[in-house]
Amino acid sequence: MQIDPGTLDQTSIYKLLISSVVPRPIAWVSTYDADGGPNLAPFSYFMAITDQPPTIAFSCSPRASGKKDTLTNVEALGQFVVNIVDDDRAEQMNLTSGEYLREVDEFALSKLTAVPATKVTAPRVAEAPISMECNVVKILPVGRAHLTIGEIVHWHVRDDVYDPTTGRFDMHRLKPLGRLTGNLYSHIHQIFEMKRPNPDYRG
């Protein structure tokens, strides 16, 4: 079948797009507001862009009631933390996905610990296996969304997920959560290996 998005209403396009780009990693973004109040919300329109310098991006669409607190905060302070969600934190992450009044502290709501970051003015989730402290590089309007691009200036990592023999995080220990569509998520336990066809090619 073929689908021309120009013939569809906005909700139908939303459903097609969010179920096409799967599985998605989750950026659990923590910020302070201008008064120092902590905020925490998950975003799965999220990507790595480059390691030189280490740069990530997440996209923030307006909610029914207006601009999301996260976007207000990164615009005001220019700094944020991306925390990674593992299986053990799935339900707490989901609690923070609700739409709450601005004064609600999602850390308290979901019984998580907000710890001040090391190099940026933002809290991090103490219970997350990986936290990446970021400075805003650019906030780019794209359609009705804003794409926030940030450079990572500091990593916090739970010791057991770091594999010193590879210099990478151990996927079996990290157990990252994958976001799908609707209310669906995926565990990332069925891991398999495929070697690149020509690892030594330098043509």
Place this chain on the structure above:
Amino acid sequence: MQIDPGTLDQTSIYKLLISSVVPRPIAWVSTYDADGGPNLAPFSYFMAITDQPPTIAFSCSPRASGKKDTLTNVEALGQFVVNIVDDDRAEQMNLTSGEYLREVDEFALSKLTAVPATKVTAPRVAEAPISMECNVVKILPVGRAHLTIGEIVHWHVRDDVYDPTTGRFDMHRLKPLGRLTGNLYSHIHQIFEMKRPNPDYRG
């Protein structure tokens, strides 16, 4: 443990970043070069940005030998197709991840069928469950990479993955592949549901 990327070499930063942002969806990007030759390559630095209008982005870093063919082609023609990779196409996708000479046709190499797209000048992978035809909105330099932002103008969907009762693609039938780190991938079969805490909130 804490890690300051400013103290690390580039390879170490690469390994940290690519193992932090997981699991990643895969954009299997098909393009024509200026002479009409087809090109196909996978990119997992890939995201949805917004449904209004439907917009996605992928990031392209230079390879050892210089600019990647995909970036050369999207710069020249301003159009591309993102195909989604399912379990059944994993090995063919992996074949197209090698670095090959510019004249190599990755469709032929991996025994895939290049079909002209409907609305853009690019081929699509006939065997992919979902293909999204895109016009380039912007190519943004970010560090050593280029972020290509594209608007989706047409979807091709294998009939059995579309669920008319939800208007979404069926994750159990789609079986999308998740990218991790090193040579590791994940099957997305362990799907579970979490309902939003306040689906009716309009505060």
